[in-house]
Amino acid sequence: MKYRIKGGLLVIPGAGGTVQATKGDILIGNDRIEAVGDIGFQHHHAEDIAVIDAQGCAVIPGLINAHCHAGMSLLRSYADDMRLQPWLEEAIWPVEAVMTPDDIYWGTLLSGLEMLKGGVTTFADMYFAMEDVANATVEIGMKAVLSLGLIGIGPNAAEDLLATKAFFDTWHQGADDRIHVQLGPHAPYTCPPEYLREVVTLAKELGAGIHVHIAETEDEVDGVGQTYGRTPVEYLDDLGVFDTPPVLGAHCVYVTNQDQAILADRQVGVAHCPQSNQKLGAGIAPIPAMRALDIPVGLGTDGAASTGRLDLWAEMRAASYVQKVIDRDPEQLKAKEMLYMATRGGALALGLDDTGALVPGFRADLAIVDLSAAHLTPCHDPIALLAYAAGPSDVRDVMVDGEWVVRDCHLTTLDENKILRRCREQSKTLMQRVRGE
Amino acid sequence: MKYRIKGGLLVIPGAGGTVQATKGDILIGNDRIEAVGDIGFQHHHAEDIAVIDAQGCAVIPGLINAHCHAGMSLLRSYADDMRLQPWLEEAIWPVEAVMTPDDIYWGTLLSGLEMLKGGVTTFADMYFAMEDVANATVEIGMKAVLSLGLIGIGPNAAEDLLATKAFFDTWHQGADDRIHVQLGPHAPYTCPPEYLREVVTLAKELGAGIHVHIAETEDEVDGVGQTYGRTPVEYLDDLGVFDTPPVLGAHCVYVTNQDQAILADRQVGVAHCPQSNQKLGAGIAPIPAMRALDIPVGLGTDGAASTGRLDLWAEMRAASYVQKVIDRDPEQLKAKEMLYMATRGGALALGLDDTGALVPGFRADLAIVDLSAAHLTPCHDPIALLAYAAGPSDVRDVMVDGEWVVRDCHLTTLDENKILRRCREQSKTLMQRVRGE
Numbered sequence: 001m002k003y004r005i006k007g008g009l010l011v012i013p014g015a016g017g018t019v020q021a022t023k024g025d026i027l028i029g030n031d032r033i034e035a036v037g038d039i040g041f042q043h044h045h046a047e048d049i050a051v052i053d054a055q056g057c058a059v060i061p062g063l064i065n066a067h068c069h070a071g072m073s074l075l076r077s078y079a080d081d082m083r084l085q086p087w088l089e090e091a092i093w094p095v096e097a098v099m100t101p102d103d104i105y106w107g108t109l110l111s112g113l114e115m116l117k118g119g120v121t122t123f124a125d126m127y128f129a130m131e132d133v134a135n136a137t138v139e140i141g142m143k144a145v146l147s148l149g150l151i152g153i154g155p156n157a158a159e160d161l162l163a164t165k166a167f168f169d170t171w172h173q174g175a176d177d178r179i180h181v182q183l184g185p186h187a188p189y190t191c192p193p194e195y196l197r198e199v200v201t202l203a204k205e206l207g208a209g210i211h212v213h214i215a216e217t218e219d220e221v222d223g224v225g226q227t228y229g230r231t232p233v234e235y236l237d238d239l240g241v242f243d244t245p246p247v248l249g250a251h252c253v254y255v256t257n258q259d260q261a262i263l264a265d266r267q268v269g270v271a272h273c274p275q276s277n278q279k280l281g282a283g284i285a286p287i288p289a290m291r292a293l294d295i296p297v298g299l300g301t302d303g304a305a306s307t308g309r310l311d312l313w314a315e316m317r318a319a320s321y322v323q324k325v326i327d328r329d330p331e332q333l334k335a336k337e338m339l340y341m342a343t344r345g346g347a348l349a350l351g352l353d354d355t356g357a358l359v360p361g362f363r364a365d366l367a368i369v370d371l372s373a374a375h376l377t378p379c380h381d382p383i384a385l386l387a388y389a390a391g392p393s394d395v396r397d398v399m400v401d402g403e404w405v406v407r408d409c410h411l412t413t414l415d416e417n418k419i420l421r422r423c424r425e426q427s428k429t430l431m432q433r434v435r436g437e
Numbered sequence: 438m439k440y441r442i443k444g445g446l447l448v449i450p451g452a453g454g455t456v457q458a459t460k461g462d463i464l465i466g467n468d469r470i471e472a473v474g475d476i477g478f479q480h481h482h483a484e485d486i487a488v489i490d491a492q493g494c495a496v497i498p499g500l501i502n503a504h505c506h507a508g509m510s511l512l513r514s515y516a517d518d519m520r521l522q523p524w525l526e527e528a529i530w531p532v533e534a535v536m537t538p539d540d541i542y543w544g545t546l547l548s549g550l551e552m553l554k555g556g557v558t559t560f561a562d563m564y565f566a567m568e569d570v571a572n573a574t575v576e577i578g579m580k581a582v583l584s585l586g587l588i589g590i591g592p593n594a595a596e597d598l599l600a601t602k603a604f605f606d607t608w609h610q611g612a613d614d615r616i617h618v619q620l621g622p623h624a625p626y627t628c629p630p631e632y633l634r635e636v637v638t639l640a641k642e643l644g645a646g647i648h649v650h651i652a653e654t655e656d657e658v659d660g661v662g663q664t665y666g667r668t669p670v671e672y673l674d675d676l677g678v679f680d681t682p683p684v685l686g687a688h689c690v691y692v693t694n695q696d697q698a699i700l701a702d703r704q705v706g707v708a709h710c711p712q713s714n715q716k717l718g719a720g721i722a723p724i725p726a727m728r729a730l731d732i733p734v735g736l737g738t739d740g741a742a743s744t745g746r747l748d749l750w751a752e753m754r755a756a757s758y759v760q761k762v763i764d765r766d767p768e769q770l771k772a773k774e775m776l777y778m779a780t781r782g783g784a785l786a787l788g789l790d791d792t793g794a795l796v797p798g799f800r801a802d803l804a805i806v807d808l809s810a811a812h813l814t815p816c817h818d819p820i821a822l823l824a825y826a827a828g829p830s831d832v833r834d835v836m837v838d839g840e841w842v843v844r845d846c847h848l849t850t851l852d853e854n855k856i857l858r859r860c861r862e863q864s865k866t867l868m869q870r871v872r873g874e
Contacts, residue, residue, distance in 0.1 A: 076814070077821040081771040114811040218765075278758035279825075281767040308825030309812050314751070321715035322759060328655075330718040334518040374551040375746050375829070377513070377857050378864035384514040388716075388745030392812070393830035420814050427815035 001050065001402065003028040008054030008368065009382045010036060011061065011339060012358050017291060018336035019343070021382045026059060028364045031176070031401035036358050054368050057396065058382055060339070061356050062121025062365035063312040064346025067250040067271035067300025070111035070136075070144075071104035071127045074427045075305035084217065084280055092305060098433040101129035103426055108136035110423045113416060114310050116142060117409065118392030119367035121400045124248055124271065124300070124350050126184045126211050130167050138175040141405035141413040143365070145248070145350045146171070147184025147211040152195030161198060168206050178401065180209070180351070182248065185241065187213040188224045188232040193239055200240040209246040209351055212236065215259070216251040217282045233259035242266035246351025250300060251276075252290070253283040260286070264293035269349025272341070274319040276302030284322055288332055298346025299338075312342050313391045320387065335387035364402040369394050438487065438839065440465040445491030445805065446819045447473060448498065448776060449795050454728060455773035456780070458819045463496060465801045468613070468838035473795050491805050494833065495819055497776070498793050499558025499802035500749040501783025504687040504708035504737025507548035507573075507581075508541035508564045511864045512742035521654065521717055529742060535870040538566035540863055545573035547860045550853060551747050553579060554846065555829030556804035558837045561685055561708065561737070561787050563621045563648050567604050575612040578842035578850040580802070582685070582787045583608070584621025584648040589632030598635060605643050615838065617646070617788070619685065622678065624650040625661045625669040630676055637677040646683040646788055649673065652696070653688040654719045670696035679703035683788025687737060688713075689727070690720040697723070701730035706786025709778070711756040713739030721759055725769055735783025736775075749779050750828045757824065772824035801839040806831050 005026040014020035024037040027049075079091030104127065115123060122143040125133060130148045137144045148164045151157060164183055172181040183206075185191045185199045203210055215221055215232040224232045233255055236242060242262070250271040255263065263270065272285050291297055299319060301310045316338040323333045347356025354362045371379055375389050398406035405413050442463040451457035461474040464486070516528030541564065552560060559580040562570060567585045574581045585601045588594060601620055609618040620643075622628045622636045640647055652658055652669040661669045670692055673679060679699070687708040692700065700707065709722050728734055736752045738744050753775040760770045784793025791799045806827055808814075813822050813831065835843035842850050 074815060076817070076826065077819075078817040080818070080821040080825060081768055083767055087767070110811055110814060117811065275754075275758060278762035279767060281761045281765045281769075283765070284762060304826075308754075308821070311812070314754070317712075317745075317751070318755070318758065321712060321755065322762070324718045325715040325721060325759070328718045328720070330520055330524070330716060331518055332718075372857065374547055374554065374853070374857060375748070377547060378511060378861050380513070380515040380864070380868075381517070382514075384517040384745070388517060389513065389741075391828060391830070393828070416811070420809065420811060424815050427817070431817075 002048055003052055004039065004049045005052045005054050005059055005368065008057045008059040010059050010358055011383070011386070012036060013344065014336055017340050017345065019339045019383060020336065021058070026358060028399070028402050031364055033358060033360055033362050033364050035360055052397070056370070056372055058369040058371055058386055059358065060119065060367050060369060060386065061343040061358055062367055062398065062400065063119045063342050064298055064350065064356055065115060065120045065123035065301055065310060065312060066248070066298030066346040066349050067273055067302055068111065068123045068125050068310065069127045069303035070123065070125050071107040071129065071133060072303035072305040073111040073114070074103055074107040074423060074430060076308060078305060080308070095430065095434050099430065101132045103430050104129040105132035105136050106419070106423050106426045108133045109140055109414070109419045111304065111310055112136060112140040112142050113411060113419050116140065116398055116406055116411060117395060118311055118313065119369065119395040119398060120310070120312055121365040121367070121398065122347070122350070122352065122355065124211060134171050134174070134179050138178060139414060141400050141403065143178040143400060145180040145182055145211070147182040150183065150185045150191065150199060152185065152191035154190070157195060161202060165202060165206065168208055172208070176401065182209040182211045184211050187220065188235050189220050196236070196239040196241055200243060203244040207244070209244060209248070210241060211248045212241060212250070214249040214252050215254040216277070218254060221254045231256055231259050233262050237262050237266065242268050248349055251282070251285065253277055253285045255286065260290055260293055260295070263290065264295050267296065269296040269298065269351070271298055271300040271349060272319060273300040273302045274322055275315055276307045278318065278322065280306055284326055287319065287323060296345060296348035297341055298349040299342050311392055316342050316387050335384045338387045339383060364399055366399050367395050368397040370396045439485055440489055441476065441486045442489045442491050442496055442805065445494045445496040447496050447795055448820070448823070449473065450781065451773055454777050454782070456776045456820060457773065458495070463795060465836070465839050468801055470795060470797055470799050470801050472797055489834070493807065493809055495806040495808055495823055496795065497556065497804050497806060497823065498780040498795055499804055499835065499837065500556045500779050501735055501787065501793055502552060502557045502560035502738055502747060502749060503685065503735030503783040503786050504710055504739055505548065505560045505562050505747065506564045506740030507560065507562050508544040508566065508570060509740035509742040510548040510551070511540055511544040511860060511867060513745060515742060517745070532867065532871050536867065538569045540867055541566040542569035542573050543856070543860050543863045545570045546577055546851070546856045548741065548747055549573060549577040549579050550848060550856050553577065553835055553843055553848060554832060555748055555750065556806065556832040556835060557747070557749055558802040558804070558835065559784070559787070559789065559792065561648060563623070568608070571608050571616050575615060576851060578837050578840065580615040580837060582617045582619055582648070584619040587620065587622045587628065587636060589622065589628035591627070594632060598639060602639060602643065605645055609645070613838065619646040619648045621648050624657065625672050626657050633673070633676040633678060637680065640681040645681060646685070647678055647681060648685045649678060649687070651686040651689050652691040653714070655691060658691045668693060668696050670699050674699050674703065679705050685786055688719070688722065690714055690722045692723065697727055697730055697732070700727065701732050704733065706733040706735065706788070708735055708737040708786060709756060710737040710739045711759055712752055713744045715755065715759065717743055721763055724756065724760060733782060733785035734778055735786040736779050748829055753779050753824050772821045775824045776820060801836055803836050804832050805834040807833045
């Protein structure tokens with residue numbers, strides 16, 4: 001199927017890690033973008049092209065959620081305003097201990113529904129029961145880079161390495177290349193050296209990338225420093241964790257100048273999660289410094305159990321605003337940088353070379369954003385409007401690989417109400433299991 | 438007209454500056470809340486009561502925007518990512534110099550439309566052409582505490598004092614007490630002592646409250662310190678600015694312990710504007726400390742020209758998240774505190790004693806929030822869900838003084854599309870005037 005998206009404000013690549021806006025059309029053929037801007041007269045009246053009116057709308061690359069735990073959305077609003085250790089030990093872990101693959105499947109559909117309707121087309125995920133996550137992702141019509149969380153100090157460490165291999169063999173580049181699989185060593189403080197060596201060996205054997213939490217809290221930096229005499233980044237680098245690109249480091253809040261040089265040299269992608277890092281009291285990652293070193297930086301929501309919402313628009317604002325106030329400098333992390341990070345920056349951090357920009361030859365993942373609401377009126381600068389005023393509710397249509405998955409704010413692939421009803425049920429029975437009923 | 442709002446999750450006052458949720462009904466008679474919770478059998482089947490179904494919804498007090506410049510919304514996305522002085526001198530002031538009362542009237546309708554649809558029923562405003570702001574506020578069906586901005590060092594200083602007196606005489610407690618008028622000395626750095634003395638004299642003569650920007654930036658503190666040898670709070674207090682309650686201080690970012698003691702002693706309300714203060718690189722106000730001193734603290738958006746959006750939901754999250762990360766403590770500014778600040782806290786800061794809580798005898802200002810969206814599913818804790826995941830698009834119905842002004846997400850009072858079309862036109866001709874065309 002071919003589509004011509006007509007008359008919108010197109011958000012296209014700008015200079016040096018930014019975007020810019022231009023009025024024009026986009027031509028989509030099969031799963032690719034064929035032309036952007038002036039699409040050529042021969043396409044204007046072709047009968048086999050469906051024309052989509054985007055007057056008064058912005059057309060943006062599909063947003064990339066660079067770090068998520070989609071299966072956790074059944075725990076949204078379950079435990080907030082708590083310090084990290086009691087949050088994990090008293091709230092989250094006891095629930096995860098009785099969570100079923102079915103919970104994770106439905107939780108992922110719920111996350112997918114929220115993300116797609118908000119313009120997110122791809123997410124990077126680390127959790128359990130990843131086959132179910134992959135199935136849910138494909139069924140709802142999204143793309144994902146998936147990794148089974150590997151806890152080296154946990155009881156299933158060896159078994160999960162085998163499961164990861166099987167998951168990679170079955171799913172990597174599966175579903176028309178919509179699913180990528182990475183290895184997911186959880187974090188420096190949960191994976192001892194001997195285990196990380198096994199992970200690296202497997203990654204090299206499979207040619208797989210890696211997704212790992214890095215330097216999220218000061219406690220982690222202190223602990224790794226005391227145990228191994230180096231920073232989390234140095235620890236991972238020394239063990240070869242950055243040897244099999246693409247490598248995606250979630251958080252990277254506490255990274256020294258030397259750490260940043262390592263991340264830049266190895267081209268490790270960074271998933272910046274500003275709302276999660278703020279809400280959990282972790283800290284604020286040095287994003288302008290890392291971007292200046294050409295480290296690929298994307299934006300992530302983390303899980304709905306920590307952040308409350310999988311909203312890349314809110315992450316753009318949170319990242320920009322907190323940086324401006326920390327530096328007492330409103331010129332930091334401008335609107336055009338935030339939209340880049342939420343799209344192309346994220347794609348590069350995830351190792352998706354032909355994704356995240358409205359460029360001929362790229363995968364046709366995009367969102368049409370209706371600019372007619374009061375909170376988007378008037379429009380002096382569409383980029384500022386998108387970064388600082390738009391939200392999930394302004395997303396009208398979403399396309400993944402050339403297929404419409406959201407039209408007029410409604411999911412086309414699955415029954416939204418069925419997902420919502422089932423997730424409410426699923427969350428009730430999950431709570432009954434937690435209470436031992 | 439009487440209404441019974443049935444079966445919702447009611448957000449009612451909790452202990453010590455918080456809210457809590459309880460299931461129940463609300464009975465509205467004329468412009469007041471008559472009963473909350475168990476409303477009594479005699480009301481269950483009365484024929485003159487219209488029943489509104491709120492199953493699956495939260496019912497919250499109307500949100501209070503404690504600091505705004507509603508007339509500035511025509512400048513949304515006009516100038517972002519700029520430092521304060523160039524932003525004012527190169528962008529904002531040249532436009533304001535050619536702005537007409539008509540621009541401000543339509544800008545206020547646009548702001549009102551955005552705020553009402555997002556659940557905001559009352560706002561505090563400081564700007565120009567305040568008669569037009571008052572007319573727009575009443576026509577769209579909102580309430581406001583309005584003040585003409587008084588620039589003591591400006592060319593209209595004396596004239597604006599007279600205009601303020603006339604505005605007060607005409608509008609204070611006007612439109613069925615929906616409009617309150619305060620005096621609006623702009624800020625310590627724009628109002629010299631002799632002018633503030635005149636303002637205070639007039640305030641005492643009229644029995645009027647005061648709305649003033651206080652200690653928004655370090656530059657202001659430095660400048661006032663150099664000129665007057667004291668802090669902005671001390672400067673205002675010494676001149677009697679806090680003598681005529683209610684006094685509303687916007688920002689209060691840089692306040693010493695001694696300043697906080699003064700604000701507490703004089704019961705000066707604080708309008709905390711976390712997104713504006715972050716986006717302009719100003720700083721972060723010490724909110725937990727001020728709340729601990731029982732200073733009434735509300736949340737404000739500031740103008741759409743600085744913040745991009747008049748979204749109290751985003752302000753709740755920004756305030757809570759940035760405090761948690763600054764203190765490295767996720768227990769700071771909890772969900773139940775944020776909802777209090779966005780409702781009752783704001784009302785108290787504005788001197789509206791019978792507003793901002795679902796309590797019998799209080800003004801019937803409320804919003805019904807639909808909790809059925811994916812991003813609000815499941816509901817383990819409605820207060821956490823409202824503070825950390827809900828947004829303007831979840832607001833279904835809004836009541837002001839017992840009248841529905843938003844039903845099923847549509848404004849009932851004025852034609853939304855007419856406001857939007859006219860504001861786009863108005864912004865175009867404003868830009869033509871700026872360019873001298």
